[in-house]
Ligand SMILES: *[C@@H]1O[C@H](CO)[C@@H](O)[C@H](O)[C@H]1NC(C)=O
Ligand SMILES: *[C@@H]1O[C@H](CO)[C@@H](O)[C@H](O)[C@H]1NC(C)=O
């Protein structure tokens with residue numbers, strides 16, 4: 001009898017415990033991913049909240065991360081037309097559910113006919129490079145088409161719905177673009193070019209932040225492409241209209257160039273950073289420079305204490321020295337299809353990296369020739385980044401651009417498309433060009449895979465600032481103990497092509513003084529256009545961060 005009672009008690013206790021556990025587990029599982037920018041299923045980090053939302057709605061309607069990324073990119077072409085658009089090109093890194101990482105490179109290429117002495121027109125400093133001679137063959141829509149074919153789930157036309165509506169009905173000029181339009185150099189350029197048709201008011205004063213900008217012609221073109229596919233752009237009436245307008249502006253691009261454009265699909269390069277694997281796009285994209293800087297920094301074993309008062313100057317000094325070497329070696333990044341001896345392999349060689357690390361002294365910096373005996377290329381700004389992770393684990397990191405702000409300033413009135421000036425990316429980095437060749441790029445959409453299997457989808461915008469912006473975000477997050485948001489928000493240091501070190505307003509003055517004392521020359525750069533957008537799968541939530549510098553905001557569900 002006693003034994004029976006005892007048994008009963010035990011069973012009761014056991015049942016209670018199980019019930020309690022169940023309740024606990026249920027509470028835990030139902031707990032929303034409640035902190036800001038933390039989502040349960042999927043997330044999009046684009047340059048603007050508007051476009052992150054467009055991407056999120058596509059995901060919620062059953063779209064994949066690729067569907068979401070394409071919709072967010074098309075939206076960004078409307079919201080930030082100075083950065084990217086269907087007249088440009090992109091590099092996209094995709095990781096499928098089972099871990100295969102593939103790069104879709106659809107950057108612009110050199111047309112069959114191009115100005116013979118084009119590189120003589122290169123500016124020798126940080127300058128906008130306008131004109132139709134710099135237009136490369138746009139790859140954007142062929143790229144979306146290839147990605148959608150392989151990974152898309154929603155119909156192609158569905159991805160265009162919201163972006164077309166935004167282009168037609170108009171969107172308020174975002175503060176970031178408003179600021180750009182008020183810069184004196186941009187202002188006069190826009191006022192004296194065909195861009196004025198969309199960015200000027202009737203009295204030819206420029207649109208301001210909050211004014212409604214509309215793109216009726218672009219909406220028309222996008223609608224036709226939504227209905228008829230990318231062929232409408234590459235072989236149809238849009239192609240004829242685009243070529244007409246480019247040639248009217250003095251450019252050489254023709255129907256054959258558009259018709260023969262091909263997307264390049266290749267395996268990503270994988271670089272170990274300790275136990276984390278980083279997947280990057282191969283040359284001529286900029287992944288190798290990012291990896292080079294990170295590998296050098298990894299060897300110095302920085303920790304969260306590296307930003308302590310007595311160590312921070314040395315942290316930045318070592319970082320700047322690594323970037324000076326990356327600058328000096330940039331010429332090694334070129335299109336492997338057209339250059340048999342690219343030095344990109346060297347930059348990834350562990351022995352070479354170890355050697356470079358020994359050349360960095362805590363005692364001070366060195367003259368430019370120390371870092372390379374080749375001229376570094378001029379800097380520029382532009383570009384846009386979208387990072388997406390969907391509920392099935394498909395990850396997409398897309399960097400897209402028309403190169404400089406508003407490309408080369410050539411607007412096609414018949415199609416509403418702003419043309420890229422991508423061929424300016426050859427400046428300082430090549431002596432000759434070949435038809436079909438892709439210029440080297442700083443773009444580096446990356447996917448990091450932690451030992452635990454968790455993912456970080458990251459990439460940046462800002463032309464030459466991309467490498468430093470992404471590198472510092474990764475260093476801050478991986479090694480200095482910052483959250484993803486802190487890592488992206490932290491001020492960057494930009495080492496320009498003359499090896500001058502530029503600091504954004506408000507940067508720690510004691511560090512600047514300390515770096516001067518080590519011999520670094522401080523530059524006077526006024527505008528910083530670096531933007532990093534990232535999505536990270538944590539234990540049960542997906543954290544997404546868009547850069548506050550472009551007033552971006554991520555979205556998810
Ligand atoms: C991922 O890609 C690899 C290689 O193409 C393929 O074998 C695998 O089936 C893909 N996984 C999924 C889930 O599509
Ligand atoms: C143009 O019109 C806007 C209002 O639409 C006004 O604020 C601006 O001063 C005008 N500019 C010139 C140059 O007349």
Ligand SMILES: *[C@@H]1O[C@H](CO)[C@@H](O)[C@H](O)[C@H]1NC(C)=O
Pocket residue numbers: 360361362363
């Ligand atoms: C730095 O300076 C110290 C003291 O002058 C010297 O002993 C050391 O070798 C120097 N280190 C390097 C790497 O040049």
